[in-house]
Amino acid sequence: MENRLRVLRAERAWSQQDLARRLEVSRQSINAIETGKYDPSLPLAFRIAELFGGTIEDIFVSPSRRSSGAI
Amino acid sequence: MARTLAWKRYNWRLIWLSLAYATFLVGAVYGFKHGLVPSALKYLVALLPALPIIGIFAAIGRYLVEEQDEYVRMLMVRQTLWASAFTLSVATIWGFLESFDLVGHVDGYYVAVCWFFGLGVGGLVNKLAYGETGSGC
Numbered sequence: 001m002e003n004r005l006r007v008l009r010a011e012r013a014w015s016q017q018d019l020a021r022r023l024e025v026s027r028q029s030i031n032a033i034e035t036g037k038y039d040p041s042l043p044l045a046f047r048i049a050e051l052f053g054g055t056i057e058d059i060f061v062s063p064s065r066r067s068s069g070a071i
Numbered sequence: 072m073a074r075t076l077a078w079k080r081y082n083w084r085l086i087w088l089s090l091a092y093a094t095f096l097v098g099a100v101y102g103f104k105h106g107l108v109p110s111a112l113k114y115l116v117a118l119l120p121a122l123p124i125i126g127i128f129a130a131i132g133r134y135l136v137e138e139q140d141e142y143v144r145m146l147m148v149r150q151t152l153w154a155s156a157f158t159l160s161v162a163t164i165w166g167f168l169e170s171f172d173l174v175g176h177v178d179g180y181y182v183a184v185c186w187f188f189g190l191g192v193g194g195l196v197n198k199l200a201y202g203e204t205g206s207g208c
Contacts, residue, residue: 024139025140025141025142026075026140026142026143028142028143028203029140029141029142029143032142032201032203033142037200037201037202038142038145038201040141040142041141044141
């Protein structure tokens with residue numbers, strides 16, 4: 001799933017390892033989510049959104065909205 | 072592969088179970104070869120090497136329960152599914168070939184060997200799909 005995780009992380013000058021530590025997941029998880037290879041569960045998506053002070057929709061692009069050209 | 076706490080625990084269990092397997096196997100083979108096993112204990116001694124192997128299956132299940140990193144857990148689940156699919160396919164193919172006397176008989180415990188090899192296949196598939204094996208493979 002397309003997302004803005006890499007951008008948000010870069011804005012805070014966090015490495016993947018920094019973000020992984022804050023979310024209590026592996027660096028590999030962060031890399032897989034950033035590259036769109038893995039879609040996080042809803043609880044993890046909420047944790048990511050809360051860490052960046054936004055909503056899930058602020059970070060993750062809905063596949064259906066993207067395909068309809070809404071975004 | 073991420074070295075999570077659950078992964079470290081799993082590896083320790085694997086080491087102990089492997090040591091137990093080697094000990095039981097050598098002991099059982101030696102005992103049977105030299106006629107040291109009493110008749111009443113033959114089934115028990117013959118089953119001893121199987122117990123640590125079953126323990127490894129249980130350790131993998133325990134790891135999946137204990138692993139808190141959902142991505143790493145997903146990789147391991149995929150690996151075990153590939154291992155199961157690989158083993159069932161090989162066993163089915165071999166079974167038919169054996170039924171028509173095209174190949175020789177293979178002892179049943181090779182199913183476990185095949186499954187562990189299948190974990191390697193699953194790790195390779197994970198590597199191709201995600202760039203991570205999902206285990207130490």
